Amino acid sequence: xxxxxxxxxxxxxxxxxxxxxxxxxxxxxxxxxxxxxxxxxxxxxxxxxxxxxxxxxxxxxxxxxxxxxxxxxxxxxxxxxxxxxxxxxxxxxxxxxxxxxxxxxxxxxxxxxxxxxxxxxxxxxxxxxxxxxxxxxxxxxxxxxxxxxxxxxxxxxxxxxxxxxxxxxxxxxxxxxxxxxxxxxxxx
Amino acid sequence: xxxxxxxxxxxxxxxxxxxxxxxxxxxxxxxxxxxxxxxxxxxxxxxxxxxxxxxxxxxxxxxxxxxxxxxxxxxxxxxxxxxxxxxxxxxxxxxxxxxxxxxxxxxxxxxxxxxxxxxxx
Numbered sequence: 556x557x558x559x560x561x562x563x564x565x566x567x568x569x570x571x572x573x574x575x576x577x578x579x580x581x582x583x584x585x586x587x588x589x590x591x592x593x594x595x596x597x598x599x600x601x602x603x604x605x606x607x608x609x610x611x612x613x614x615x616x617x618x619x620x621x622x623x624x625x626x627x628x629x630x631x632x633x634x635x636x637x638x639x640x641x642x643x644x645x646x647x648x649x650x651x652x653x654x655x656x657x658x659x660x661x662x663x664x665x666x667x668x669x670x671x672x673x674x675x676x677x678x679x680x681x682x683x684x685x686x687x688x689x690x691x692x693x694x695x696x697x698x699x700x701x702x703x704x705x706x707x708x709x710x711x712x713x714x715x716x717x718x719x720x721x722x723x724x725x726x727x728x729x730x731x732x733x734x735x736x737x738x739x740x741x742x743x
Numbered sequence: 744x745x746x747x748x749x750x751x752x753x754x755x756x757x758x759x760x761x762x763x764x765x766x767x768x769x770x771x772x773x774x775x776x777x778x779x780x781x782x783x784x785x786x787x788x789x790x791x792x793x794x795x796x797x798x799x800x801x802x803x804x805x806x807x808x809x810x811x812x813x814x815x816x817x818x819x820x821x822x823x824x825x826x827x828x829x830x831x832x833x834x835x836x837x838x839x840x841x842x843x844x845x846x847x848x849x850x851x852x853x854x855x856x857x858x859x860x861x862x863x864x
Contacts, residue, residue: 564765568773575780578796579787591796594777598803601770602826605814610806610826617830622799622837629792629841633848646857651786655779662775671767676814681823688820689827700831707835711842 563604570597588626595619609682770811778804791844791854795837802833 574593581587595618602611689697781800788794806829813822848854 558764560765564769568769571773572776572780575777575800578793578800579780579784584790584793587793587796591799594800595803598807601773601807602810605770605810607810607814607823607826610810610823610830613827613830614806617834618799618803622834625837625841626792626796626799629795629844633792633844633854646789647787651783655783655786658782659775659779662779663772666771666775667768669768671771671815673766674815674817676817681820684820685823685827688824693824696828700828704831704835707838711838714839715842715845 560604564601567597567600567604570594571601584630585627588623588630591626592619592623595623606676606679606681608680609685767811767815770807774804774807774811777807789855789857791847791856791859792841794856795840795844798840799833799837802829802836805829 571594574590574595574597577590578587578594581590595614599611599614599619602608602614778801781797781804784797784800785794786797788797806826809822809826809829811822813819813826816822844854847859851859853859
């Protein structure tokens, strides 16, 4: 007798697979980005389903609220909106699809046929234990990942900054009287 | 031969029962499908942003595996710790990669990875 969790799982799984297939095969890159939203939200739902409440909230905050907005910004900044309908072209379907199907059949059969230990998990909030693990066992990786985030932040600014500085040079050519320091700090 | 048929019938019955009760295998199969679709995306797309979407799908599949293993192993929290690290590193990776995409777009006026081939011999 299928319970309610069966329906929840299959609903979320259908959401995830439909969104991922849309990302893989959609012709329009904006459609692909919005279908990625479907997949990421479905994954967050599965995290809640698995009792990983903190990971689910982090998934929504970081992926859906951060990375997806970044992706949409990149799409809108780099693609010309006029040809957005054909903005997501593909190459090499003839070789990729058979290889991917082979890999998928191998992975799915291996994971479906293996006899996983059938434990009955307890559904309890894990945020407190997660924070405990971060500040005890995983303190060094936790601090290192904050360093990585800082470096990524500074590095992304350094890589993407030159566009602004080039435009700033052009503006200085147009307005030679304005000193550079006041144009940086004084602009509202 | 009869034995083989009975075995296949019982495995079919147990498979039907196993499909209804959600276990670890369900999550692993789902994340394998998600991983393969992400791989197809990363391998066939010509836009660098779309390739990045495929990489995000692959990372999500891996994180889902971690959380599922953590849930189905009694009392272990390590998988969720790894999933949080995966999410954080995916954020860092997306930030730097999109900055690189913007820099490439400035230089080449395109983000089509087959056209960005200056270093190709």
